[in-house]
């Protein structure tokens with residue numbers, strides 16, 4: 001069961017990841033870590049086409065399913 005509260009934080013796994021006013025940057029309002037959305041998967045190196053329009057985007061690699069978010 002998934003409640004649409006927002007994006008899940010890769011760090012604390014709570015759905016409190018919020019976009020910042022910087023493009024591709026997110027911040028978790030729970031653990032206060034900052035993340036950057038990469039266009040290249042940090043896990044498998046595959047380029048990914050992330051739809052940034054939607055706030056409910058999964059931000060996961062289409063290739064390996066790993067998170068495209070890197071802590072900054």
Ligand SMILES: [Zn+2]
Nearest residue numbers: 009012028031
């Ligand atoms: Zn967090």
Ligand SMILES: [Zn+2]
Nearest residue numbers: 041044061064
């Ligand atoms: Zn990948």
